[in-house]
Amino acid sequence: MFTLHSEKPLKDMTESALEVCRNLGASYADIRIVTIKDEDISVKLGNVSVLELRETIGFGIRCLVDGGFGFAGSYDISADKVRRIAELSVRIAKASASTRKKPVELVDVKAVKDSYTTPYKKNPFKVPIEEKVNYLVEVDKRLGEYNPDLIKFTNVDYRSHSEDKVFSSSEGAYITQKIVFCGGGFSCMAISPGSPPQRRSYPGSFRGDFSTSGYEFFESRKLLEHVEEVAEEAVTLTTAKQCPTEKATVLLDGHQLMLQIHESCGHPTELDRVLGTEAAFAGTSFMTVDKLNSLRYGSDHVTLVADSTNPGGLGTFGYDDEGVKAKRVELVKNGLFVGYQSSRETAALIGLSESSGGMRADNPQKLPLIRMVNINLEPTDWKRNEIIEDTKNGILMSTNKSWSIDDKRENFQFGTEIAWEIIDGEIGQILKNPTYTGITPEFWGSMDASSKDDWRVWGTPNCGKGQPPQVMYVGHGCGTARFHNVRVGIMGGK
């Protein structure tokens, strides 16, 4: 939509910024120039409540001077501003260095010149907006018509995102990337007199499911085909039995399991957290360096990886924002804690030979941080139905509704929109207000099955971290998994 207002070609601009940093004493510098486009559509109760395009253009310069890092970024891509921001980043780096006890060191990375685009068939920005609006309006209408006496609230969301990045470093890297994702979903709320409202969503709550794919991904979610089933579940929930308060065998399906992975494995294996960078905000981690290769994180069935190469994963890219090539890194192998998500700086701090390639920023003017890529639970040799049939008494929970976890990522509590009893290997009646709580290693230690037939990478664009805050898009691959001896039914007083 917009043009990049620079007085020089991008390559010249990156080189002159890096030269300013070098001339002012930087031992390392990098610059990112980024254009981000978003298209947001929301339909709510028959009204198009959001129809908006968003576009950001800007740059950020990070440099290492006297052993300290500095970062500065601006929306103003003029030669004069780029020079002044480069100077400011050096000044900030010197201020950082004044408190350091030892200089920042970086593990090596091969400086490459490359280009990468996330694959897609239908560019979501080329699909007429009117077509998308019409589809969302139709989904919303069908939801509202399903049971007008009880379905009192409906909402349908869609988002396209495109990010064009140039990364250039003083080590000689020059990488251009295009990241495209899209997705969406719907939710409805049923209200029956005398009963608290009950919400159901598809394919996931909090605006749906997302993938680094083209519009074909959104089409494949087939929202219209799920309207009746999901609306009926919302209606049924209003008269459903309350989830019991007890210790139970719990099955989590994809949309809930992905957030369980996110909170209790993704965040605690971020090496910046482990080393104290987030101590004042998001917290630290119980997965400390002394426990690497010795902590039993989960049962033998639990293998978790950070993989930025999964086709369609929302945490998929060619290179991270330090120019590290996308890769697969094991975090937990057969229950043993074996690895971290890292950056060039944090990897060096604990003696690793390379970064896991996890550094990303959500905006050109923001500092890259270690962010989850696709954090996946590897499937075991089960099918979802086999897990259900193998469960004598249990509760199957689906679709995240609430979440909270402590600052070391041990004590968690989640709620889901819906649950079903499992009795003698069969799915039984619906349970409302399901919640469960646990302690991370005990919980994962109780997992004895995870399915492969419904395994896929779920995407959430809502991961918050950092000060100033950033919101990143990440993926989580999983199917359905079973856990034992789990506290369920924690609702508090009313």
Added chain:
Amino acid sequence: MDSNKELLLSKAELILKEAEKQGASQSQATINLTNLNLTRLANSIIDQNVAEHHVKVKALLYFGKKKGSVNFEIFEDTDIKNAVSQAASLARISRENEDFKSLPNPKKYPSLNLGSLVCEATYNTTPELRAEYAKLAIDTAHDVDSRVAAVAGYVQNTTSERVVMNSLGVAGYEMRTSSDIELTILARDGAEETAGWSGDARRDVRDLKVEEIARVAAEKSAEGFGMKDLPPGEFEVILEPAATAGLLFYTSMLGFGARRHQEFMSYLRDRIGEEVFSEKLTMYDNALDERLVGASLFDDEGVPHQKVELVDKGVVKNLVYDTLTAGKDGVESTGNHAQWWGPAEPIARHIIAEEGNSSIDDMISETKKGVLVTHFHYMNPVDPTQGVLTALTRDGTWYIEEGEVKYPLRTLRFTDAIPRFFKDIDMIGKHSKFLTRPPYGMIPGMKLPSFRFSGSKKE
């Protein structure tokens, strides 16, 4: 100190003119220009150190009841014209929104001392000054106790200018500065690690209580050794101001925003006028209170802020509205439109709860079996329609018995409902001498007779 007022106004005018050319029946231009500078501490060094310059421009166009908008971080006239044209295209293909009545009409802005919102020293804060503050915090904390192992947190200064104009004549401009510091201090003794927290915010960076909050946070961490577990159960609770603030923010956000009522998500739906809370609780939203670091003239659609009574002696009084939600309920906007996390909605972001006379020590002496909480971590609604929240204690929690602090506690989780735990309040403290940034205004500590802890490090 450079003001960009004329530049921002001219850009906003350009948006409105272009919208008119496109045939829009109504239009709104919003521009936020922000210089944000944040020095982040970890492990008693400056670990991250950033400066971010942003301009966020929004063109919102209506064609009758059909709306389109473009948000962009670009400032060239040609791009602004493109953006308005795009917004017009969107609006034309959109559907009629029956809830939309009109953008806000102009209203006289209140007589807030605009000069008081800006401090030249804060505007001119340098990386070197933030580094000095960082060193002062680090040195002060380590001097408190030899077991202090790591100082973490941030020092930040921000200058922001914003303009909101619409085709009906709304034209608001304001410039604000703020600075703030928060510290989390970790102490270690053998295998045990403790933490303490404190923070302060000021419009004038020279007024930041750096040494004082470093001392408070360090003392909390030093006094935290010998932690024990507390089994889940119902206890009296003493909430320091930051802990109360977390609870009252969710009390307000989930309960008092008109959008949440209209979408059946509020636990206070159909309860306006009811005595839901303790008669000791009186709470209002007032961005015009000059004591607040986040004091401000108008909301994100240019409607003047006003004092909105939320709770008067326990009785639910009013919701907060923006223009769209007010139109739906047939009332006036209260000036609370906020472009917050996710879609814009009316939110109280300048919450003031009336103070009492009790000190935290008074509250401790009146406690038989209770928990003293510094603040909470990762608070989220479990069921917003019932006001059920969950969160964890953090950075200093103690067990109180028979009027005395007995021992520090490991992390506890609470799961409880707002209308239940705020139904009774035993004691209310004075406002803290430390200030805060929005969404918190001025909130005192409180003692509640009953609070439900549902979990711990063990379960």
